[in-house]
Amino acid sequence: MRTYDNPVIGGFHPDPSVCRVGEDYYLVCSSFEYFPGVPLFHSRDLVHWRQLGNVLDRPGQLNLPDDTPASAGIYAPTLRHHDGRFYLITTEVSGKGNFIVTADRPEGPWSDPVLVDVPGIDPDLAWDEDGNCWCAVAGVKVARIDPTTGKVLEGPLPIWSGTGLQHPEAPHLYRVGDWWYLLLAEGGTAHGHSVSIARARSPRGPYEPAPANPILSHRSTDLPIQSTGHADLVSAPDGTWWMVLLGTRPRGWFPGFHVLGRETFLTPVEWVDGWPRVGPVQEQHPAPEAWHPFELPPVRDDFDAPTLAFSWISPRSRPEDSWSLTRRPGWLTLDATSGPVFLGRRQQHFDCRASARIDPGSGRAGLSVRMDEAHHYDIEVAGGAASVVARIGPVRQCIASRPVPSGPVTLAVDIVATSADTRAPDTLTFSVEGPEGAVELAELDGRYLSTQVAGGFTGRVVGMYVTEGEAAFDWFDYQPR
Numbered sequence: 146m147r148t149y150d151n152p153v154i155g156g157f158h159p160d161p162s163v164c165r166v167g168e169d170y171y172l173v174c175s176s177f178e179y180f181p182g183v184p185l186f187h188s189r190d191l192v193h194w195r196q197l198g199n200v201l202d203r204p205g206q207l208n209l210p211d212d213t214p215a216s217a218g219i220y221a222p223t224l225r226h227h228d229g230r231f232y233l234i235t236t237e238v239s240g241k242g243n244f245i246v247t248a249d250r251p252e253g254p255w256s257d258p259v260l261v262d263v264p265g266i267d268p269d270l271a272w273d274e275d276g277n278c279w280c281a282v283a284g285v286k287v288a289r290i291d292p293t294t295g296k297v298l299e300g301p302l303p304i305w306s307g308t309g310l311q312h313p314e315a316p317h318l319y320r321v322g323d324w325w326y327l328l329l330a331e332g333g334t335a336h337g338h339s340v341s342i343a344r345a346r347s348p349r350g351p352y353e354p355a356p357a358n359p360i361l362s363h364r365s366t367d368l369p370i371q372s373t374g375h376a377d378l379v380s381a382p383d384g385t386w387w388m389v390l391l392g393t394r395p396r397g398w399f400p401g402f403h404v405l406g407r408e409t410f411l412t413p414v415e416w417v418d419g420w421p422r423v424g425p426v427q428e429q430h431p432a433p434e435a436w437h438p439f440e441l442p443p444v445r446d447d448f449d450a451p452t453l454a455f456s457w458i459s460p461r462s463r464p465e466d467s468w469s470l471t472r473r474p475g476w477l478t479l480d481a482t483s484g485p486v487f488l489g490r491r492q493q494h495f496d497c498r499a500s501a502r503i504d505p506g507s508g509r510a511g512l513s514v515r516m517d518e519a520h521h522y523d524i525e526v527a528g529g530a531a532s533v534v535a536r537i538g539p540v541r542q543c544i545a546s547r548p549v550p551s552g553p554v555t556l557a558v559d560i561v562a563t564s565a566d567t568r569a570p571d572t573l574t575f576s577v578e579g580p581e582g583a584v585e586l587a588e589l590d591g592r593y594l595s596t597q598v599a600g601g602f603t604g605r606v607v608g609m610y611v612t613e614g615e616a617a618f619d620w621f622d623y624q625p626r
Contacts, residue, residue: 146432147431148429148431149429149430149432150428151410151411151412151426151428151430152392152409152411153193153389153409153411154186154194154408154409155405155408155409155494156405156491156604156605157405157406157491157492157605158174158184158407158408158409159174159175159334160174160175160267160391160407161377161389161391162174162221162224162389163191163224163377164224164379165381165382166226169187169189170190170191170379171185171187171188171197171231172194173185173186173200174222174409175219175220176201176218176219177601177603178216178461178603179218179458179461179603179606180209180458180461180462181455181458182206182207183200183201183219183233184196184198184456185224185251189439190432190433190437190438191381191387191433192411192432192436192438193438193439196455196456198251198252198253200222200233201255202255204462205257206246209461210239210240210461211462213461215517215599216517216603217238218238218239219235219237220237221235221236221266221268223235223268223270223317223377225270225271227278229249230249231250232246232247232270233246233255234268234269234270234280236268241258242260242261243260243264243266243268243280244258244259244260244261246258246259259295261280261295262295263286263290263297263300263301265282265284266282266283266314267283267314267316268281269316269317270292271317273320273348274320277289278290278292281327282301282316283315284303284306284313285303285304285307285314285316285327286300286303286304287300287301287302287318289348305327305329305343305352308331308354308359310337310339311331311332312331312332312334314375315376316328317378319378324344324346324419325344325346325347325348326421327342327343327345327352328376330374330375331374332362332364332374334374334375334407334602336365337362338372338373339359339361339362339364340361340374340376340388340423341358341359342354342358342420343355344420355420356420360421360422361425361426369394370392370394370427371393371395372392373391373410374390374391376388376390377389381433381434383434383435385413385414385433385434386416386421388411389410389411390410390412391407391409391410392407392410392426393405393407393596395570395597396562397569397570397571397592398569402591402595402597402598403597404570404595404604405491405493405495406491406596407602408604410426411430413430413431445620445621445623445624446477446622447475447620448475448619448620449475450470451470457490458488458490459486459488460487460518463488464483466482467481468480468488476618476619477609477617477618478616478618479510479609479611479616479618481508481611481612481614481615482615487513487609488609490606490608490623491604491606491607492514492604492605492606492607494626495571496561496562496625496626497560497625498557498560498624499512499557499558499608499622499623500512500555500558500621501555501557501619501620501621502553502619503553503554503555503556503616503617504553504617505526505554506616507614508614509614510609510610510616510618511524511610512524512607512609512610513607513610514560514606514607515594515605515607515608516594516595516598516599516604517603519537520536520538520594520598520599522535522575522594523535524557524558524576525610525612526549526556526577529551530546530548531548531554531586532545532546532586533545533575533589544586545575547584549577554578555577555578556575556577556578558573558574558575558607559574560573560574560591561574569591571591572588573588573591573594574588575588575589608621
């Protein structure tokens with residue numbers, strides 16, 4: 146029997162929302178303080194996913210203030226397809242609130258935002274048989290809206306706030322047969338996370354809860370996947386049903402540390418007596434009937450393409466004058482004239498190696514593993530030396546330093562998961578290529594770059610940065626082990 150591995154999209158890809166158009170599936174995730182926002186993926190089998198782009202890919206759609214804190218920004222998008230058009234609704238908690246963007250094709254271009262006058266986070270869109278558009282938000286309330294103008298036509302109406310656990314959120318409305326189903330998350334997005342469901346004959350209610358609520362939760366278990374919740378349902382062409390959801394994979398000694406953030410998982414769904422039934426989310430499941438693997442783009446970037454790859458993200462913004470692929474052809478140039486610049490990609494594997502060849506010039510540049518601006522480990526080159534610097538909360542300390550020759554130099558970080566009975570979830574070893582080969586500078590405990598220490602809703606991002614002057618990067622390589 147063919148099986149698939151969970152997570153289906155590893156690393157910091159939380160709050161998944163999925164829709165199907167014919168035999169094609171499309172999925173989006175939260176992006177929080179990073180630009181571009183809302184990564185969008187395509188699949189033919191729900192298992193193999195390839196990024197098509199980012200929905201919010203220009204400042205006119207997403208312009209986060211410079212003081213946007215970590216884990217603010219863009220929350221919990223919902224992706225839907227209706228009457229030949231794609232709709233995405235999400236919340237910018239740092240400013241504009243809820244808004245809708247639309248596109249004829251998932252690759253875009255996506256429209257400018259249309260503000261929706263419904264307060265709350267985690268907005269959802271659904272259409273009834275009369276063509277009315279309903280928007281549900283955490284809480285849980287529902288409003289009938291005009292999706293072209295964002296105007297509220299009815300409501301918001303309180304409907305069902307769950308079984309009594311904290312933070313009823315992530316509502317999704319579905320019409321299945323003669324019933325409207327309201328799926329939501331409860332218990333908070335940590336260890337108490339769960340999925341519950343209710344149904345009604347109308348989007349307005351009244352809703353009756355499922356007798357087996359919560360229909361999914363891993364709380365108080367020793368399962369390797371934890372914090373399961375914030376789910377979305379989708380039906381396959383063969384009539385089977387599936388759930389995408391977020392979860393974490395904590396490691397190390399109590400209380401367990403998850404470093405990759407909340408990831409996207411997939412699990413099968415059965416309908417029994419008019420209710421969806423979901424078993425525990427396993428690391429391996431029997432695969433969907435469709436099986437369409439495809440070749441993923443290389444994890445090495447030689448910066449020969451005319452544009453940046455979709456996977457590169459930056460905190461809050463990426464001004465056009467802060468980077469260039471043409472200033473030095475075949476190299477990525479980062480310019481800190483207007484402030485520090487960081488381009489990173491999500492760490493998606495427990496064991497991996499990231500490296501880059503850097504020409505720092507007269508600047509200060511390097512390789513960083515980042516949780517947020519107060520929690521990151523860096524290896525940088527400046528003033529003829531390579532140094533490893535650790536930032537943990539208010540403390541910033543140079544751990545090790547070594548002279549390097551002028552000109553391009555290769556920096557690397559090896560991330561290795563530790564055994565289950567070890568206190569740290571992993572170790573990070575930083576090295577520099579010298580005349581005698583690779584030289585290890587420092588080995589650091591990974592727990593300080595975890596959600597349990599840093600807090601927040603994101604995960605590790607590894608990439609390149611410049612804090613002074615200008616520097617060029619010949620290539621960046623990310624390799625799972």
